[in-house]
Amino acid sequence: MPELPEVETMRRGVEPVVGRRVERVRLARCARRPIHISPALPRLARRMAGRTITAADRVGKRVVLRLEGGDALVIEPRMTGLVLLAEPPTKEHLRLQISLSGGLELRYWDCRGLGIVRLLTPAEFNGWYGPDKLGPDALDVTAGMLSDRLSGSRRAIKVALLDQRAVAGIGNLYASEILHLARLHPATPCAALGRADWTRLTAAVQEVLREAIRYEGSTLSDGTYRNALNQDGGYQNHHRVYARDGQPCPTCGGPAIQRIVQAQRSTFFCAACQRIKRPRAR
DNA sequence: CCCCAGTCCTGCGGGC
DNA sequence: TGCCCGCAGGACTGGG
Numbered sequence: 001m002p003e004l005p006e007v008e009t010m011r012r013g014v015e016p017v018v019g020r021r022v023e024r025v026r027l028a029r030c031a032r033r034p035i036h037i038s039p040a041l042p043r044l045a046r047r048m049a050g051r052t053i054t055a056a057d058r059v060g061k062r063v064v065l066r067l068e069g070g071d072a073l074v075i076e077p078r079m080t081g082l083v084l085l086a087e088p089p090t091k092e093h094l095r096l097q098i099s100l101s102g103g104l105e106l107r108y109w110d111c112r113g114l115g116i117v118r119l120l121t122p123a124e125f126n127g128w129y130g131p132d133k134l135g136p137d138a139l140d141v142t143a144g145m146l147s148d149r150l151s152g153s154r155r156a157i158k159v160a161l162l163d164q165r166a167v168a169g170i171g172n173l174y175a176s177e178i179l180h181l182a183r184l185h186p187a188t189p190c191a192a193l194g195r196a197d198w199t200r201l202t203a204a205v206q207e208v209l210r211e212a213i214r215y216e217g218s219t220l221s222d223g224t225y226r227n228a229l230n231q232d233g234g235y236q237n238h239h240r241v242y243a244r245d246g247q248p249c250p251t252c253g254g255p256a257i258q259r260i261v262q263a264q265r266s267t268f269f270c271a272a273c274q275r276i277k278r279p280r281a282r
Numbered sequence: 283c284c285c286c287a288g289t290c291c292t293g294c295g296g297g298c
Numbered sequence: 299t300g301c302c303c304g305c306a307g308g309a310c311t312g313g314g
Contacts, residue, residue: 001307001308002308003308036290061308076308076309077308078291078307078308079291079292079306079307079308080291080292080293093292111292111293112290113290113291114291114309115308153283153284154283162308164308171308172308173307221294221295222294222306224293263285263286264286264287265306266306266307
């Protein structure tokens with residue numbers, strides 16, 4: 001499940017595309033269902049052909065390839081999408097192939113096919129990913145920004161961290177990891193957090209995400225996430241709580257990590273070192 | 283504003 | 299051993 005560290009690793013892995021010219025764009029025939037792509041081929045192919053890629057950026061959980069002239073190709077992998085410069089894991093779920101000058105082949109592979117690829121003008125890009133839609137990037141967010149955006153909310157902090165309008169890039173896996181490092185109970189209402197909590201939480205956001213990037217993301221047992229060269233990440237060996245229910249807490253040695261469900265998603269935490277804070281009584 | 287359930291999709295693992 | 303069912307969840311939508 002690509003979140004910020006996985007998408008950042010993909011972005012770094014495809015940086016060799018910068019400076020190359022788009023020669024050909026085609027859909028892979030082996031995909032059972034067509035990819036969610038906008039605009040549809042051949043219009044997208046015509047708009048991209050002959051143009052040079054000027055930058056490989058990231059916005060939240062998406063890879064953004066900037067094109068000469070100002071358009072951007074946004075690749076949103078969602079659950080199982082991979083942006084590759086190597087051969088894909090299987091031929092079967094290859095969705096899109098972009099041939100670049102110098103013989104480079106950029107591929108988009110997506111097992112479940114929930115991902116989306118969009119070619120956007122600058123105005124369209126701002127409509128999709130402007131400040132109304134996406135909060136500050138999780139790597140840049142400050143404690144002040146987080147508390148300004150969330151401290152008035154009664155939502156559980158775990159659920160709020162998944163809201164991309166509040167902060168961009170955190171998904172279900174890293175939300176649990178971050179809250180464990182920050183020693184905050186995932187069900188704590190945002191409004192119950194004090195200044196020191198926001199500071200500790202923000203520090204944990206930075207530390208967990210930077211460490212996960214250093215290990216090139218998490219490849220889970222389903223094996224879906226890989227870097228641009230089709231290699232596994234390494235951060236799954238450093239998970240503190242995610243999918244470790246029943247195992248001892250790495251911080252306090254407490255007997256068992258617990259699993260609960262919040263907003264229909266699994267949350268993992270240690271009930272011993274992540275104690276809930278109740279909102280102040282009115 | 284916030285919350286919930288449903289939608290997309292496929293591979294895998296648990297249970298029988 | 300084989301089959302079926304449910305689960306995994308990012309982003310979005312519609313209803314309460």
